[in-house]
Amino acid sequence: MKPLRLIPVLLLFLLALTLPLFSQDAASSTINTPYVVDLSEEDSPTPQTDKLPDTFAGIGVSANPQATGTPIAGNALFAKCVNGSSTCSFTFLDIAPDASHPGSVKTSISSGIAQEVLKIGSVPILVVGTGGATLDDDPVVMWSAGAAAPFRLKHSNWWAMPIVRVMQTPGGDGAVQVIPGLMFVNGWGS
Numbered sequence: 001m002k003p004l005r006l007i008p009v010l011l012l013f014l015l016a017l018t019l020p021l022f023s024q025d026a027a028s029s030t031i032n033t034p035y036v037v038d039l040s041e042e043d044s045p046t047p048q049t050d051k052l053p054d055t056f057a058g059i060g061v062s063a064n065p066q067a068t069g070t071p072i073a074g075n076a077l078f079a080k081c082v083n084g085s086s087t088c089s090f091t092f093l094d095i096a097p098d099a100s101h102p103g104s105v106k107t108s109i110s111s112g113i114a115q116e117v118l119k120i121g122s123v124p125i126l127v128v129g130t131g132g133a134t135l136d137d138d139p140v141v142m143w144s145a146g147a148a149a150p151f152r153l154k155h156s157n158w159w160a161m162p163i164v165r166v167m168q169t170p171g172g173d174g175a176v177q178v179i180p181g182l183m184f185v186n187g188w189g190s
Contacts, residue, residue, distance in 0.1 A: 052124065053081075055081070057077060057078045058076070058184050059077075059183065061074060061181060062074075062075055062181030070097040075183060077092055079114065086126075088126075089111070092111075092130055094106075094108045109135060115127050127145075128163070130144045143168050146167075157188070159186075162181070162182055164181075
């Protein structure tokens with residue numbers, strides 16, 4: 001067995017090791033908890049900004065302008081945030097057309113961390129970083145970094161999430177590409 005074939009197994013093992021981060025209850029969580037100061041003299045409620053759900057999953061598309069062949073790829077995401085925090089652990093799946101084998105796709109899976117760094121209005125800006133591997137005959141270690149700006153769609157639990165990533169190409173040549181995308185995620189939890 002090639003050593004690179006063990007990378008997806010090791011990534012899943014590392015993801016399993018992070019699960020205790022999410023076992024704490026909301027009362028004990030003080031990491032990155034927003035603090036609201038009400039300076040009004042009235043007892044009016046303070047408007048709440050949209051907060052990402054504790055758990056969310058979604059699908060989307062991304063464009064790779066530098067790709068040979070079809071420049072569109074599919075994406076899937078599953079994320080779990082630390083209760084009361086703006087730090088999330090997630091698994092990201094990329095499914096892209098394989099230019100060297102028409103009619104086939106290259107699949108890669110990665111795990112990562114997203115951290116809210118600021119808010120513009122009620123829209124959180126997240127910095128994301130991932131590490132993973134392709135899931136084909138010749139696995140290649142991959143990484144990506146970028147930013148996302150999820151915003152809630154009115155009167156629903158759906159979020160639109162524009163995302164831009166700088167990603168090592170799955171072809172193994174080490175090239176780095178800028179890949180914009182749009183995901184739609186649905187969340188549950190507080």
